[in-house]
Amino acid sequence: MYLEHLLTDEDKRIRETIREFVNKEIMPIRNELEEDYTIVEGIHQKLVDLGIQEGGYPAELGGTGPHSHMALGIICEELAKGDAGISLSAGINAGLILGPAMAVGNKAVLERWAPRFCGEEVCYACLSMTDATGGADSENPILKGKGITTYAKLEGDEYVINGTKSWPTHAGIASVYLTVCTTDPNLGDEGIALIYTPRRSEGLSFGKPEPKMGFKTSVNASIYYDNVRVPKEYRLAGPGVDASVYHGAMTGTQWHSATMSLGTAQAAFDLALEYTGNRKSGGKPVREWSMAAGILADMAIRIEMTRGAVYNLSIMLDNPEIYGPPFSSNIVSKASVVKIFAADTGVWVTNKAAELMGSNGISPEYHLEKYLRDSKIMQLWLGGQQIARYRVARGYYKYETDFSS
Numbered sequence: 089m090y091l092e093h094l095l096t097d098e099d100k101r102i103r104e105t106i107r108e109f110v111n112k113e114i115m116p117i118r119n120e121l122e123e124d125y126t127i128v129e130g131i132h133q134k135l136v137d138l139g140i141q142e143g144g145y146p147a148e149l150g151g152t153g154p155h156s157h158m159a160l161g162i163i164c165e166e167l168a169k170g171d172a173g174i175s176l177s178a179g180i181n182a183g184l185i186l187g188p189a190m191a192v193g194n195k196a197v198l199e200r201w202a203p204r205f206c207g208e209e210v211c212y213a214c215l216s217m218t219d220a221t222g223g224a225d226s227e228n229p230i231l232k233g234k235g236i237t238t239y240a241k242l243e244g245d246e247y248v249i250n251g252t253k254s255w256p257t258h259a260g261i262a263s264v265y266l267t268v269c270t271t272d273p274n275l276g277d278e279g280i281a282l283i284y285t286p287r288r289s290e291g292l293s294f295g296k297p298e299p300k301m302g303f304k305t306s307v308n309a310s311i312y313y314d315n316v317r318v319p320k321e322y323r324l325a326g327p328g329v330d331a332s333v334y335h336g337a338m339t340g341t342q343w344h345s346a347t348m349s350l351g352t353a354q355a356a357f358d359l360a361l362e363y364t365g366n367r368k369s370g371g372k373p374v375r376e377w378s379m380a381a382g383i384l385a386d387m388a389i390r391i392e393m394t395r396g397a398v399y400n401l402s403i404m405l406d407n408p409e410i411y412g413p414p415f416s417s418n419i420v421s422k423a424s425v426v427k428i429f430a431a432d433t434g435v436w437v438t439n440k441a442a443e444l445m446g447s448n449g450i451s452p453e454y455h456l457e458k459y460l461r462d463s464k465i466m467q468l469w470l471g472g473q474q475i476a477r478y479r480v481a482r483g484y485y486k487y488e489t490d491f492s493s
Contacts, residue, residue, distance in 0.1 A: 091399050099159050106166035109138065114170035119452050121171060122304040128174065132210040135178055142206045144183025146190070149198060150206035154183055154190075157402040161347045165398075168351025169358075172462040173305030175351065176257060177212070179344045181205065185213035185266050187340065188282065188324055188333045196321035197284045201264050214262035215341070216285070216311050220252035226268060227338065227471040229420070230478055232276035233331060238313060240269035240281045240323075247283055247323060249316040259309035260294035263287050266324075267313070268334065277331035282324040291316040302461030336415035338479070339423040341470055343405065346398050346423075346430035349466045353394065353430075353437040356459045357387045360441035363448070380444060387437045394433045397426045421483020424476040431473065434463035 095103075113134055114121070121128055135141065140163060145151025155163070160182060167175035183190070186205060189197040204211040219226050219237040226236045238251025249269055256265075265285040272279040285292065295310035324330050361384060364375035374380050401422055404411040412418050438460045442449035450457045467473060 091396070094158070094399070094403070095162075099156075099162060102159055103162050103166060105138065106163055109134070110166060110170035114167075114174065115455075118171065118455055118458070121174075122458075125305070125307070128305045129210065131171075131174055132177060132181075135174075136208065136210045140178055141181050141210065144181070145186070145202055145206050149190075149202040151202075157343065157405040158399065161343070161398060161402045164344060164347040165351035165354070168348040169355040171305050171458075172348045172352055172466070173303045175348050176303065176306050176344075179347075180213055180215070180257065181211060184337075184340055184344060185215055185264065188266070188337060189284065191333065191336075192325045192329065194284075194321075194324060196319070197324075200286075200322075201284070204263055212258040212262040214256050214258040214265045214311075215337070216253045216256045216259070216265045216267040218254050218256065220254045220310065228475050228478065229335065229338075229482055233270055233278075233280040234273045234276055236268060236270040236273065236280065238267065238269045240267075240271055240283055242271070242320060243317075245320050246317045247281070247320055249283065249285065249313040249318060251313050253311040253313075255298060255308045256311055257306050257308055259307065259311050260297070261307055265292075265311065266337075271327075275327075278327045280331040280334055282330045282334055282337075283318055284322040284324070285313075285316060285318050286322075289316045289318060300465070302458070302463075302465045332413075332415040334415075335420055336413065338470070339405070339414040339420050342423040342427035342476065342479075343398075343401055345466050345470060346394075346401070346426045349427075349430035349434035349463065350391070350394050350398050352459050352463050352466070353387075353391050353434045356434075356438040356441040356456055356463075357384075357391055359454060359456050359459075360384065360387070360444045363445050363454070374444070383440050383444060387440055390433045390437060394430045397429055401426045417483050421480050424479035424483075427470065428473050428476050428480070431463070431467040434459075435467050438463045 113131060139152055142151045143153040143155050146154050164175045164179045167178055186201060217226060221237045222235050228235055240247045240249045267283045267285045269281045269283055270279045271281050291314040293312045298308045324333060364380055365373050367374045375384055441456055442460060445456060448454050
């Protein structure tokens, strides 16, 4: 159950619209989506037609929003019940990448790309973050930016970017890449630079899409920067500000991850509940036996606790004047708590659903095996649960040791 008293009439309308969309447009072709990306693109276009993409942007940029975190959380949770990869793309395109530019008022970036995202066709964005060397070091807050190995050097009116990124979502299909760089690793956070990089930039190239066990409806590939020149106006803001916004962006990505973990867990629970109601054992439905009932109860408990945490965080993000900005140590910590808890819930619930459903739990016919695959990936990404725990701890005390030196 949602926190109904906190939802606006528009939130409820969005929820019903997305539920209907998932049941009509995604579930009947669910197994086909992982085999043909052109079908996935068709789903993305239909979401654009529903107004989900332009809803991430305010009217002054040509949009119809922006979505509140409560509303976008509902969208991403409901879409994840159908397909987490589609939910991932929808959230990214609906303002999560251009959001930093909107926050600091970067006119050059917004004038170039906002019309595309507020238009009538699907437009993809990409957070180009994880470096090929060092991996999650770029996401580790205690390294203060010194783990970033993609370099940006200012030459005249342009930044020259060199480096390699691994696993970014939408690599090769996005129109714009928010590239996480360092101008000088010795500067730590002051050296962090966020630079919006156009798709057609000379020297920008992409690897083949990565094969993976889950999230097959999202595209991941390596990105290669070979003396890529970008106008200096496409840097987000400048020293210090870029670092703060980057940490805030991690808040947004962790919150987004949690909404999808929640949706996946809820979908798995719904499947198991229906299955154990229809399946008979000893003359009565499986779910009426105490062991199965206990498992279902534990699944429901974890889901309800996760939902409360996810939407409590949504409220906090929608009220920064009360709880602080998204880059504050308090909010980053809270977002990490929710990401960890939701991801663990997703993995635990989908596994328990498989136990209740037996062999049918691993059959594509019942869809649960996809929830199993996707939920594990959400536990591993964004630096994994261990680096997220660093972020949790930093909300409660400061590290006296300089790990970045």
